[in-house]
Amino acid sequence: MDAEIDSLLEDISAYLPSDQRKRKVYVTITYAQSIDGRVAGRRGERTKISGPASSKMTHFLRAKHDAILVGNNTLVIDDPGLNCRYPGCKSSPTPILLDSLFSWGASEKEWNILKNARLGVGQPPYLFTLNTVNLELEPFKQRKTAIEEVGGKVLQLPDMKWPTILSALEDNGIESLMIEGGATVIGSSLEANISDAIIVTIGSNYLGISGVEAAPTAKVALKNVKWASIGDDCILCARQVAAED
Numbered sequence: 001m002d003a004e005i006d007s008l009l010e011d012i013s014a015y016l017p018s019d020q021r022k023r024k025v026y027v028t029i030t031y032a033q034s035i036d037g038r039v040a041g042r043r044g045e046r047t048k049i050s051g052p053a054s055s056k057m058t059h060f061l062r063a064k065h066d067a068i069l070v071g072n073n074t075l076v077i078d079d080p081g082l083n084c085r086y087p088g089c090k091s092s093p094t095p096i097l098l099d100s101l102f103s104w105g106a107s108e109k110e111w112n113i114l115k116n117a118r119l120g121v122g123q124p125p126y127l128f129t130l131n132t133v134n135l136e137l138e139p140f141k142q143r144k145t146a147i148e149e150v151g152g153k154v155l156q157l158p159d160m161k162w163p164t165i166l167s168a169l170e171d172n173g174i175e176s177l178m179i180e181g182g183a184t185v186i187g188s189s190l191e192a193n194i195s196d197a198i199i200v201t202i203g204s205n206y207l208g209i210s211g212v213e214a215a216p217t218a219k220v221a222l223k224n225v226k227w228a229s230i231g232d233d234c235i236l237c238a239r240q241v242a243a244e245d
């Protein structure tokens with residue numbers, strides 16, 4: 001398996017953040033889907049799609065980015081760790097959590113992201129919410145405290161549009177971001193055409209029509225397409241065609 005992974009990592013190297021960035025924050029959209037384009041078997045469910053080798057690639061990607069972003073449904077449904085578990089990885093990406101109304105009950109249980117930060121095996125998260133949320137009021141005050149207690153931050157934005165999010169990341173010293181999901185976040189980031197690279201794992205299964213689709217509302221064209229196979233999965237590396245192309 002190691003030789004196969006080494007060859008895959010060489011294939012994806014051209015799609016990784018580098019010093020010759022076009023944009024200020026290098027954005028990689030990366031997720032795993034079934035053959036029928038689903039990222040979960042059902043709404044409200046966390047579904048394993050990637051095999052061991054493609055999961056290892058995902059952790060390699062986590063090692064190569066400053067930050068990793070998910071939407072609030074993924075946060076609640078998956079309770080993800082979002083740290084880097086690639087062998088020898090020295091620093092995990094900063095979790096970026098999108099939550100307009102600060103609905104995430106950060107103080108209500110021991111979430112994996114907060115636990116990882118507390119234990120020093122993950123970075124403290126930044127939660128992005130709207131500036132109309134009054135952080136002096138409960139339950140937001142307690143939620144903010146739970147995030148700050150592990151070294152995280154709550155950042156308030158005028159809107160949750162991608163240019164606003166990217167500019168806030170840049171202001172906070174983030175130079176590269178991997179957008180991991182879920183379905184709505186993937187769709188909206190593709191629609192906004194903000195990525196520098198797209199790396200998708202296609203698992204060797206069908207999840208069926210009750211599965212959760214990750215798709216933009218309109219067509220998206222890709223260029224510089226490269227396919228690799230790893231274990232039982234395929235990896236698509238590509239760039240999105242820009243409006244001016």
Ligand SMILES: NC(=O)C1=CN([C@@H]2O[C@H](COP(=O)(O)OP(=O)(O)OC[C@H]3O[C@@H](n4cnc5c(N)ncnc54)[C@H](OP(=O)(O)O)[C@@H]3O)[C@@H](O)[C@H]2O)C=CC1
Binds near residue numbers: 038039040185
């Ligand atoms: N296979 C894979 O690789 C992955 C699968 N998943 C799966 O995806 C599913 C969850 O997906 P889904 O329910 O669509 O939810 P998401 O995790 O995509 O969260 C969507 C929510 O994020 C908030 N949000 C804030 N800003 C934005 C923005 N700019 N663009 C988009 N959303 C924004 C919105 O809520 P609000 O208005 O309240 O802010 C929105 O409803 C789960 O089943 C999870 O397991 C998740 C990640 C990866």
Ligand SMILES: Nc1nc(O)c(N)c(N[C@@H]2O[C@H](COP(=O)(O)O)[C@@H](O)[C@H]2O)n1
Binds near residue numbers: 046078201
């Ligand atoms: N690459 C990939 N393959 C799958 O099969 C998946 N289900 C996901 N999900 C994403 O990974 C997050 C879990 O991260 P931790 O292992 O808890 O660190 C999950 O929330 C999705 O974003 N990804």
